[in-house]
Amino acid sequence: MRFKLPVMAILIAALAGACSPAAPAEPTQDVNAVYTQAAELIATQFAMQQTQTAMAVQPTAQPTATLPAVLTPPTFTVIGTPGTGSAPTPFGSTPIATVIPTLPSGGSGSTANGCNDSQFVSETIPDKTVIAAGKDFTKVWEILNTGTCTWEKGYVFAFLPDDSTPGLQGYDIVFKEGDTTILPQHSQSFILKLKAPDAAGEYLGYWKMKDASGNFFGARVYVDIVVE
Numbered sequence: 001m002r003f004k005l006p007v008m009a010i011l012i013a014a015l016a017g018a019c020s021p022a023a024p025a026e027p028t029q030d031v032n033a034v035y036t037q038a039a040e041l042i043a044t045q046f047a048m049q050q051t052q053t054a055m056a057v058q059p060t061a062q063p064t065a066t067l068p069a070v071l072t073p074p075t076f077t078v079i080g081t082p083g084t085g086s087a088p089t090p091f092g093s094t095p096i097a098t099v100i101p102t103l104p105s106g107g108s109g110s111t112a113n114g115c116n117d118s119q120f121v122s123e124t125i126p127d128k129t130v131i132a133a134g135k136d137f138t139k140v141w142e143i144l145n146t147g148t149c150t151w152e153k154g155y156v157f158a159f160l161p162d163d164s165t166p167g168l169q170g171y172d173i174v175f176k177e178g179d180t181t182i183l184p185q186h187s188q189s190f191i192l193k194l195k196a197p198d199a200a201g202e203y204l205g206y207w208k209m210k211d212a213s214g215n216f217f218g219a220r221v222y223v224d225i226v227v228e
Contacts, residue, residue, distance in 0.1 A: 111217065115149035118209045118218025121187055127224040131196040139194055139223045143209065144187040147217070151175060151182035154212025157190045159205065160220070168203040168223075170194065196227045203227060 111117070121142040131137055145151055152175060159170035173190055175181075182188045190207070197203055208220045 112147060113211070113215050113217035115147050116209070116211050116215070116217040117145075117147035119144045119146045120219040120221050123221065125223065125225070128202070128226050129224075130226045130228055133196055133198050133200065133227050135196045137194055137196060137225070138191060140189055140191045141207070141221050142187050142189050143219065143221070145182045145184050148184050149211075150184065151188065151209075152212075153177050153179070156210040157188075157207055158210045158216070159207055163206040163220075164222075165201075165203040165205065167197040167199065167201075168194075168205045168225075170205045170207065194223070196225060198227075200227050 121144050123142070124140045125137065143157070155175040157173040159172055161170070164170060170192070173192070192207075194205075202224070203226075204222050204224050206220055206222045208216050209218045210216050
């Protein structure tokens with residue numbers, strides 16, 4: 001019976017080992033899943049890094065476009081010194097009720113003749129001003145030399161009786177030796193002392209520039225009064 005004890009011991013040990021729980025097996029990892037997780041982790045970290053970089057860098061201010069300065073056109077100033085001219089005393093007027101049509105004036109009839117031309121600038125006494133019969137009044141025109149010749153001795157601010165209402169007496173203003181000459185782009189004030197006719201009605205008188213040779217040029221201007 002001695003030989004049976006070792007055999008029994010071996011059998012018992014084998015049975016005991018067979019009944020013991022087996023050690024847990026190591027789980028098998030999916031290689032593709034591991035790569036996918038790693039790629040997702042890298043992408044997330046890169047996105048976070050880009051966001052932090054954008055927050056840290058301040059945006060560069062874009063230059064503001066500057067519009068070019070608008071140049072203000074120069075203001076033309078009319079310069080001129082009134083000259084003196086011969087002004088004969090007007091004769092007595094002849095009453096007449098007929099009124100002739102108004103002719104173009106105030107620069108609308110401005111025409112050049114050679115190197116001479118003129119332009120109406122301003123005047124006193126508005127059209128159709130009422131003036132008492134036989135009353136003296138003063139009419140002033142400012143005329144600009146728009147030609148290339150100088151107005152000097154022999155030039156005339158000439159009354160146009162044929163265009164004017166009969167009964168209104170006008171006269172010429174003549175540039176004499178020693179009078180102020182009027183250079184191109186300078187103006188001249190022509191001052192006339194006139195007298196209203198004795199008869200009631202509307203009267204118009206016309207004037208125009210004339211050179212030393214008797215050639216008319218430039219604007220034709222007029223006075224328009226209503227006598228009561």
